[in-house]
Amino acid sequence: MNKVKCLIIGSGPAGYTAAIYASRANLSPVLIEGPQLGGQLTTTTEVENFPGYPDGVEPFTMMDDMRRQAERFGTQFVSGIVTKVDFSVSPKKVIVEDEIEYEADAVIIATGASAKYLGIESERTYRGRGVSACATCDGFFYRKKTVAVVGGGDTACEEANYLAGLCEKVYMIVRKPYLRASEIMQQRVLNNPKIEVLFEHNTVQLTGENKVQGADLVYRKGEPDEAMRHIDIDGFFLAIGHHPNTGLFKEYLNCDAEGYIIVDGDSPRTNVPGVFAAGDCADPHYRQAVVAAGSGAKAAIEADKYIKSL
Numbered sequence: 171m172n173k174v175k176c177l178i179i180g181s182g183p184a185g186y187t188a189a190i191y192a193s194r195a196n197l198s199p200v201l202i203e204g205p206q207l208g209g210q211l212t213t214t215t216e217v218e219n220f221p222g223y224p225d226g227v228e229p230f231t232m233m234d235d236m237r238r239q240a241e242r243f244g245t246q247f248v249s250g251i252v253t254k255v256d257f258s259v260s261p262k263k264v265i266v267e268d269e270i271e272y273e274a275d276a277v278i279i280a281t282g283a284s285a286k287y288l289g290i291e292s293e294r295t296y297r298g299r300g301v302s303a304c305a306t307c308d309g310f311f312y313r314k315k316t317v318a319v320v321g322g323g324d325t326a327c328e329e330a331n332y333l334a335g336l337c338e339k340v341y342m343i344v345r346k347p348y349l350r351a352s353e354i355m356q357q358r359v360l361n362n363p364k365i366e367v368l369f370e371h372n373t374v375q376l377t378g379e380n381k382v383q384g385a386d387l388v389y390r391k392g393e394p395d396e397a398m399r400h401i402d403i404d405g406f407f408l409a410i411g412h413h414p415n416t417g418l419f420k421e422y423l424n425c426d427a428e429g430y431i432i433v434d435g436d437s438p439r440t441n442v443p444g445v446f447a448a449g450d451c452a453d454p455h456y457r458q459a460v461v462a463a464g465s466g467a468k469a470a471i472e473a474d475k476y477i478k479s480l
């Protein structure tokens with residue numbers, strides 16, 4: 171049994187920032203890094219909107235900077251995945267990889283969110299054989315090929331632009347007649363001659379022998395001018411949003427219908443005293459690295475106050 175004052179779960183901007191603040195407050199935090207070191211941000215290409223990097227920054231560099239900053243003040247890192255928690259007791263129990271048990275006065279959850287899939291059968295059939303939810307991870311395999319990106323938000327636009335730099339052609343499959351992304355991202359997509367946006371299209375199924383070779387789409391489903399269309403593609407990239415990684419905590423914490431942890435107003439306090447939530451696992455709205463970092467700072471400040479009150 172390991173006894174700690176402050177245990178942080180997650181290694182994205184929220185977790186690392188919480189660790190910087192908690193270690194500077196002498197809470198000697200232990201941070202469990204989880205399955206994706208550096209968090210979701212590391213699946214992007216370049217971070218252009220985090221203050222302090224006027225020329226942009228590679229996501230891995232930025233996350234490593236944050237990690238080293240936390241390490242400098244004494245954060246201890248544990249690589250592994252949390253498999254069980256018990257928040258009904260005090261101190262709280264957190265078990266890593268089913269064997270290492272921690273008791274913590276305060277727990278900060280910063281487990282982020284994961285990519286959503288459409289839920290069509292063929293998406294599962296071809297996963298890893300042409301279907302991906304991470305252009306930065308897998309785009310390289312589609313150099314000079316034709317791919318499709320599903321979604322009309324900032325992520326989809328960013329991925330389409332990134333893939334256009336590698337591929338022969340990129341289709342964007344957008345279910346609405348407009349893009350939801352920020353103006354600057356929309357302009358980049360619409361001005362890129364390699365990207366063709368297919369508005370009001372939905373994917374019916376993927377086709378191909380052993381790997382993705384095409385997609386059957388439907389245009390304006392249910393409308394009088396409904397039409398089917400087939401596109402030849404080698405890769406199919408999902409960029410339709412995320413769901414929060416909160417399954418382990420639902421037994422103890424109040425969550426909304428989508429699974430986001432409900433916090434008290436704009437504080438990081440959950441319904442369990444001593445358990446705090448920061449970053450995308452509690453934020454269905456902003457989902458920005460800088461916002462996650464800010465909420466990580468708040469969570470550490472609240473954890474410090476809580477521990478001092480014990």
Ligand code: NDP
Pocket residue numbers: 219288320321322323324325326328344345346350352409410411412455456457458
């Ligand atoms: P969003 O929720 O903003 O967009 C999801 C997109 O996927 C929408 O176009 C949505 O369509 C579409 N979609 C959802 N479900 C389906 C489905 N079943 N079939 C087809 N299309 C579907 O998610 P993002 O991941 O793009 O962005 C999340 C947040 O992160 C946003 O706030 C965004 O601004 C931010 N972000 C910021 C970046 C930056 O600033 N550089 C980069 C990346 C993300 P519809 O519009 O019809 O709902």
